[in-house]
Amino acid sequence: MTDSTPALTEAATSRFVRIQEGDxxxxxxxxxxxxxxxxxxxxxxxxxxxxxWANFNRNIEPLVAAGYRVIxxxxxxxxxxxxxxxxxxxxxxxxxxLKGLMDAIGLDKVHIIGNSMGAHSTVAxxxxxxxxVGKLVLMGGGTGGPSQFxxxxxxxxxxxxxxxxDPSIENLKRxxxxxxxxxxxxxDALYQARLDNMLARRDHLENFVKxxxxxxxxxxxxxxxxxxxxxxxxxxxxxxxxxxPLDVGLRLVWGLPNAELHVFSRCGHWAQWEHADKFxxxxxxxxxx
Numbered sequence: 001m002t003d004s005t006p007a008l009t010e011a012a013t014s015r016f017v018r019i020q021e022g023d024x025x026x027x028x029x030x031x032x033x034x035x036x037x038x039x040x041x042x043x044x045x046x047x048x049x050x051x052x053w054a055n056f057n058r059n060i061e062p063l064v065a066a067g068y069r070v071i072x073x074x075x076x077x078x079x080x081x082x083x084x085x086x087x088x089x090x091x092x093x094x095x096x097x098l099k100g101l102m103d104a105i106g107l108d109k110v111h112i113i114g115n116s117m118g119a120h121s122t123v124a125x126x127x128x129x130x131x132x133v134g135k136l137v138l139m140g141g142g143t144g145g146p147s148q149f150x151x152x153x154x155x156x157x158x159x160x161x162x163x164x165x166d167p168s169i170e171n172l173k174r175x176x177x178x179x180x181x182x183x184x185x186x187x188d189a190l191y192q193a194r195l196d197n198m199l200a201r202r203d204h205l206e207n208f209v210k211x212x213x214x215x216x217x218x219x220x221x222x223x224x225x226x227x228x229x230x231x232x233x234x235x236x237x238x239x240x241x242x243x244x245p246l247d248v249g250l251r252l253v254w255g256l257p258n259a260e261l262h263v264f265s266r267c268g269h270w271a272q273w274e275h276a277d278k279f280x281x282x283x284x285x286x287x288x289x
Contacts, residue, residue, distance in 0.1 A: 008033060008061060010053045016080070019100025024093075028101055029080035031072040034064035038134065040287070041071045041098065041110045043118030044078065045140070045269075046090075047175075048164050048205055049197035051079035055115055058276035059283070066284050071110070073101060075121070077211075083203045086211040090218040091144070094121035095128055102132065111287055113137040115272060116244065120144060120219045126229045127222065136233040137283055140244045140269050142252045143226065144219035147245040156243030156269060164208050167198045178242045180268040226255025233259040234286045236279065238267030 013031040031053055040063055044055035052072025063070050074081040075094045086093050098121070102110065111134040114122030119141030126133045146152045153161075159175040172195055177183045198205060211218060233256050237249035246263065253261045262282060264275050272279045 008064070010057075014080075017101060017104045019097065019104050021096045021100035021103075024076075024096055024100065026076055026082045026084070026097065026100075028076065028082070028097060029074040030101060031070075032105075033060055033070045033072075034068060036067045036069045038067075038287075039069040039071060039107055039110045041073060041102075041112045043073060043094065043098070043112065043114040043121050044075065045116030045118055046208075047116075047160060047179075048167060048208070049079075049194045051197065054079075054194070054197065055118075056113075056272060059113075059272050059280055062280040062284060066288075068111075068287070071101075071105075071107075073098060075117070077204050077207055079197070079201070079204075083201075083207050085207045085214070086218065087214040089124070089220050090117065090211070091120040091124035091220065091222075092128075094118075095125035098125050099129060099132075108132065109134055111135045111137075113139075113272075113283065114141065115139045116141040116269065117219065120222075123222050123226070123229060126231055127225055130228075130230065133231050135287055136229070136231050137236065137286065138233060138249075138252060139236045139271050140238070140241055141219075141248075142235070143222045143248065143255070144217070145221040145223040145248065145251060147247050149247055150245045154243055154245065156241075160243075161212070163198075164205050164212075167195070167202075167205055169195055172198075178268070180270050180274055181238065181240045181266050182274075185274075223251060223255060226252065227257060229256055230258060232286075234283070235259055235261045236271050236282070237261065237263050238269060238271050238274065239263050239265045240267055241269045243269040 119138040
């Protein structure tokens with residue numbers, strides 16, 4: 001790493017911006033790390049207590065060292081971004097928030113790495129603004145279509161719902177045990193930090209439950225439109241994903257005209273964390289060529 005290593009902390013890279021995108025008027029929180037001609041935006045998943053930093057802290061440094069500017073967006077209703085009750089498509093909401101952020105800070109075109117909900121939002125953004133995306137990396141999401149083999153909602157999605165309704169350490173451990181392939185790597189400190197993040201913003205938890213009650217289908221199925229996404233796309237999945245099963249990833253590769261797929265065995269729903277080193281090398285190679 002360069003001399004900028006000391007600044008690679010959440011606090012040192014923390015930024016706020018107010019966006020006005022149609023009827024959306026929100027303050028968004030994001031982390032802005034590194035400098036470079038090309039920018040990589042990372043979009044996190046929908047778990048309670050999630051944030052850009054919590055989702056991607058194992059993946060930032062290699063990108064910055066390779067010369068990219070990295071933006072981690074906290075989606076509306078998560079972490080330090082404004083609360084919101086969402087009754088429509090959350091994928092589209094997040095895509096609009098990303099457009100607002102890009103316009104506000106002067107980004108014309110970005111590569112996007114999306115995890116779970118973030119992958120759905122990435123596809124929504126690429127459909128709405130095809131000229132503003134470079135390459136896409138999708139993990140554990142991207143189309144809201146059902147699995148052909150696993151009853152829906154999946155085991156993991158049910159556990160997320162339970163955790164939102166009753167944010168306890170027991171429910172968090174229950175969900176995380178299914179979230180990753182090998183939960184023995186999860187420390188008490190990690191659990192406590194995640195629980196603290198959740199409980200710090202009970203309004204976000206309550207709003208997620210209200211949103212899901214008003215519209216259980218927060219992530220619409222873009223399967224029929226995947227052919228419109230011409231950007232080069234790397235799809236990465238965990239063989240053992242108990243939230244969004246592997247066949248959903250196969251559907252993406254069937255539908256996206258310029259996609260390739262990598263499957264990690266011994267991997268759940270958090271490929272970029274569970275297999276960070278290999279994930280980072282793969283993404284850097286994909287972005288560079």
